[in-house]
């Protein structure tokens with residue numbers, strides 16, 4: 001008889017993030033709506049964007065779609081690593097601006113950072129010790145559990161360390177870092193990231209750095225990329241995305257950087273980059289050609305994209321002020337679209353969630369769903385429309 005994937009089965013039996021959201025969070029909101037049909041609910045739970053795409057991106061998408069409809073301009077499969085023009089634009093328009101020199105062959109275009117998170121772990125052995133921030137963006141943990149890794153340690157992120165964890169106490173092989181952080185809204189300074197890069201170099205570890213919220217950084221002292229830190233190309237993979245930077249959550253486009261200089265035990269420079277190419281060729285044959293044309297356009301109009309990001313940042317500023325005026329302690333919300341709300345003393349995350357839903361009709365995500373250190377907190381996303389922010393403020 002056919003056997004099942006035990007790792008998947010174990011995840012299925014436990015509460016995955018998606019299940020907790022579906023079975024408890026959405027159900028609670030639906031039940032509340034059913035018994036309070038006159039109430040308008042303000043969904044500030046999802047990290048999904050709401051602002052339309054920049055006009056130049058739309059024009060590029062229309063043009064690319066039109067070309068697909070004509071014999072002379074039709075194109076099919078592209079390069080599996082991603083359209084070379086897009087990879088060049090990622091190097092020249094995105095990284096060069098931060099003073100970083102990367103080569104297109106070090107960039108792997110993906111259909112979003114979410115799947116890149118899953119794909120990247122396929123490069124590493126199952127015996128590696130993994131360090132994860134707690135609280136954490138759940139796919140890092142779940143992708144590793146699904147693959148069968150079980151040596152996992154947690155780096156606590158709390159008010160005391162301003163949501164930037166201390167270095168691991170013992171040797172770990174892979175450290176996942178996400179800055180600007182989802183869910184805590186935290187950001188890491190150059191010195192803090194340098195300490196992790198130095199650790200990784202000293203211990204022959206690697207860092208997987210999720211930078212999908214990089215363009216929310218307005219403070220010039222906060223690095224947008226791990227490669228702003230000297231030596232990081234020797235020890236870090238970076239994951240990027242067009243989702244929050246240009247409104248591509250539905251179009252699906254991201255990238256991973258696997259630098260040639262990065263080596264693992266018994267690999268030579270360039271080998272891991274080549275392994276990534278092979279792994280990508282096994283899993284999929286490149287991202288949608290339409291989305292990639294949109295990505296090239298987005299990188300040619302970064303100012304327009306930034307205006308959208310600034311709109312969300314203003315949402316965050318307004319809403320954080322409102323929450324604080326209401327008496328709540330808040331973190332994040334600057335250089336980051338997420339506000340990490342601390343519930344009153346003694347209240348757990350679900351109680352904070354219920355209070356905000358029942359009293360102000362505002363829906364966030366209980367911090368405990370992101371890990372035990374998230375207990376007592378609630379994550380609010382400000383990637384919504386300004387009208388929602390204003391109405392939610394009135395309810396407060």
Ligand code: PLP
Nearest residue numbers: 047112113114137182241243254
């Ligand atoms: N990484 C983090 C930290 C995120 O918050 C998200 C989405 O919310 C992703 C990755 C996934 O991004 P994408 O839409 O590119 O798959």
